[in-house]
Amino acid sequence: MDPEPVALTPSPAAPGGAFRLVDLLSSPLYERLRPLLLPAAFGGGLLLLWQVLAVAFDYPKVILPAPSDIWAALVTDFGAIWQQTIPTVRDTLAGFLVAALFGVGLASLLGFNRLVRDAVYPLVVIIQLVPKIAWTPLFIVWVGIGWQSRLTIAAFIGFFPIFIAMMAGLESTDRSLVRLSRGLTATPWRTFWLVRFPAAMPYLFSGLKIGITLAVIGVIVAEFISSSEGLGFLILKSAALLRTDLILAAITVLCVIGLGGYGAIHAGEIAVRRWQGE
């Protein structure tokens, strides 16, 4: 099972005696790398198993292309994939920005007025429960089949987690800090900007992380339903042409986009935390 042949030969680094696998497995270096090595081995093993099964049983490529086939499709059709990647990324980013702006803005506004908050917040929580992806055709009726509707859908779907996280963050602010700043005659605006907004940051970032994932999903679904560009369109077109390898290649690119967005927000969170001096 263990792929490392090192264990079979005596290592020059080991002082005297033969090198033993047990030593390697209990070394502090292995303990440190374990959280990285184990999932990498598992993921690599899955891919290897997939490749071996696909080749050994000679599955038709239409049903189950091997990872090597997917890679080949990714390389040979890279031009076509890249051409469709640009609109998807553009609409996702734009939709996410609008969602973040509205989510943070509306949550901050509601933080100033208790009555409006009590009126609007429960409604948003209820809408959060219903399957919003299903509203996509409605937006296409309203906004048309261009990039505008994709942007609107991504913004609509990405808005809710960001708004709810920001609300939760603003409400989690330490009450005594708010009272203190009021006692020091800070205006509501200064209290918001200097105390409540920074306190909401961790919540906001977790909401943004969900929001960017949902924005990608919104754009893809909109491209499924009506579009002549984007990776969702490419996936549906490849499905019609039974090019399963191309579908999976496009999905690989989508995974990279999704993880890239998530990683960028995570990096932003670390930067903000460092800037806040934690």
Next chain:
Amino acid sequence: MTDIGLPLARPAGQDLGGLARYAARVVAPPLVAVVLLLGGWELLARSGLVTARLLPSPTLVYDTLIRSLGVLLEQAAPTFWGAVAGIVAAALLGIALGAAVSYSRTLMQMVYPTIVFFQLIPKVALAPVFLLWFGTGFAANVIFSVFIAFFPVVVATITGLQAAPPGYERLCRSLMMPRWRMFATVKLPFALPHIFAGLRIGVTFAVIGVVLGEFITAQAGLGYIILFSANNFETALLLAAILLLCGVGIVLFAFFLALEAIVIRFYDSR
């Protein structure tokens, strides 16, 4: 303020007053907002500024809903049962896999990052592949729905099974309790709130999975009606179908809330 919070110590009249205050504070504001929203919408639709194709009035949507209720309910059945089958299978698989993975630290370190990876990628993009694999019928929609709803349940189960305080675990070990009993009497009760939180997300995802399958195959179900009416610019029917779909989502969600209350009460009473 000598009220110590015991319900018996409170006079009946005060309770009613509390109820009224609760209603005024919690229920009234969103209700007023809904009425204002619907009223404004109705006025806007009747003013002739926007056509009924773009924005049908709430009364028109309601009329359409009543008039087409037979067809809509007929199409809601496959969506509802598909989502039920999806979330039940996803719950069984997710809880079982979560429990199995939590059994060993090595297994957990191996599998957990892969599961988190699947949480982050846009899984809906895989819908066409599922349809290639499993055909375009009801079964394919259910399988895709299971696939989407499965991940939040697994992640919640794994998180929940780590929620028991380590002191409890040490106590059980020193009492030589068998592992399965420790699982049933200590770990599972602590995990239940997490598992139910995962199920609440999962049930929304299960509905989304079924509807997405219906969007792509376009043969039956509320997803099909929604897409069909959008293509024909029958916006009132579209909104009626979305309303019914929201009803499906909320019914399933409420079922899991009730189940959670029952299960948690069962564990609390022991």
